[in-house]
Amino acid sequence: MPVPEPARGLRVALLGCGVVGTEVARMLLEQGTDLAARAGAPLELAGIAVRDASRPRDAAIPRALLTEDAESLVAGADIVIEVMGGLEPARGLLLRAIEGGAAVVTANKALLAVDGPTLYKAADSAGVDIYYEAAVAGAIPIVRPVRESLAGDHVRRVLGIVNGTTNYVLDQMATGGLDLDGAVRQAQELGYAEADPTADVDGYDAAAKAAILASLAFHTRVSADDVAREGIRGITSDDVAWAARTGHAVKLLAIAEQTGEGVSVRVHPALVPIDHPLAGVKGAFNAVFVEADGAGPLMFYGQGAGGRPTASAVVGDVVSAARHRVLGGKGPQESTYAARPLLPPDAAVTRYQVRLRVADLPGVLAQVAGVVGDHGVSIDTVRQTGPSEGTAELVLTTHAAREASLAATIAAVRTLEPVREITSVLRVEG
C-alpha cells in the first residue's frame, strides 16, 4: 500500500497573548500530535503577535515565536486567531486576514456585536471560515449548537447567564454577606472581572453576547445597540435577601425571544424562581437555556470565562477551520434571511416584583391595588411586613404585564400620599 503524502502544515497566526492567548498557544504546542490527527494536517504556530515582545511571559511561550509585527504575521497565515480584544486593530487585522484568504477564529464578542456583519460579509466574499464559539459563554458549546444543531428547528427563546463576573458577584451577595462593591473587588482579585469591571457590571459584555445569540437564533441581524441593557449596579444586599425570602435568586439574564410581533433582546437583573435550573448556577459559571419548538427546553452549562476553558472553544474552532482547509468546504455563513422586526424595550412582557414602603394606615393596600388595577396590571400576590416606625413594607408580585404599563403604574403609585418609597422594581423571569 502506498504511504500517504504527509499533509502540508497549516500556518496558524495568534494575535494576542493574554489570559486566553497564552492558553491557546499552550494547547497548540502541547497537543500538536492529536490536533494534527484531528485536523488532517499539522497546525504550525507560525507566530504570536504581542505589544511588547520583551515582557516576561509564561514558560510555555517560546520567545522565538513572539513578534510585534502583527500585519506581517497575518499576511502569510492559513488560519488567524484573534484574542487581543477591542475594536481596532483587531477588526483591521481580521479583515486583512480574510482578504488574504485565511480562515479566522475570534473570541471578540465586543467586536462581533458591533461590527460582525462587516466581517461575516468579507468572509463570505472571500469564501473563508469565520468561527467564534469562544465569544459567547466561553467554553460552553452554544454558538455551534444554535447555528448548526438547531438549524432545522424554530427557536422561541434564549435565556442565559452569560457573564461570569456578575453571577459571581450576585452569588457572593447572596451567600457571602458581601455588598456589591466588596463582591466586585473579590471578583477582580480572582481574575473573573476585567480590570475595568464596567463591561461586566453594567451589562455591556452580556449585551454583546445576547446580540450574537439572538442573531443566530432568529436569523435576524441584532447588534449590541439593539439590546435593552441594565446592569447590576442598582442591586442591593436587601434585594438579594428579599429575593431569597420570596423563593427567588437574583441573576443577570440575557433574554432573546421571538413573539408574533418580532424579536425582543434584553439584559437585566431578574428574580428567577429557586426551582428553575438557572437559579442553581453558582459562582462564575454560565448557563444558557434554549426553548425550541421541536427540541423543547435545552440547557447548556459550564465555564463561561477563564483562559483554559475559553482556549478550549478557540482551539475547537481552529480544528474545524483546518478540516475545511484540508478537505475543502466551508462552515456556515451569517444567516439573516428572516429579518424579523426588533421590538422596542418597553414592549417586553414579563412579571414584576415591586417593593414599597407605605404609611401603616387602614385602606393603603386597597389604594395601591386600585391604582395598579387601573393601569391594567394584575396583582398575583401581596406580602406585608412591619409595621415599624409607622410604615409597612409591601411586596407585590404581578402577573405578566407590558414594561410600558408597569412603568406607568409605578409612576402613578409613587404619587400616592401614603407611599413613602418605591424600594425596588425587579422583573421575574424563568
Ligand SMILES: NC(=O)c1ccc[n+]([C@@H]2O[C@H](COP(=O)([O-])OP(=O)(O)OC[C@H]3O[C@@H](n4cnc5c(N)ncnc54)[C@H](O)[C@@H]3O)[C@@H](O)[C@H]2O)c1
Ligand atoms: N478572559 C476570558 O475569560 C474571556 C472569555 C471569553 C472571551 N474572551 C475574549 O477574548 C479576548 C482576549 O481576552 P483576554 O482575557 O485574553 O484579554 P487580555 O487582556 O488578557 O489579553 C489580550 C492581549 O492582547 C494584547 N494586545 C492588545 N492589543 C494588541 C495589539 N495591538 N497587538 C498585539 N497584542 C495586543 C494585550 O497586550 C494582551 O496581552 C477578548 O476579546 C475577550 O473578550 C475572554
Ligand SMILES: N[C@@H](CCO)C(=O)O
Ligand atoms: N468578563 C467576562 C469574561 C467572559 O466573556 C465574564 O465575566 O463572563
Ligand code: NA
Ligand atoms: Na461558547
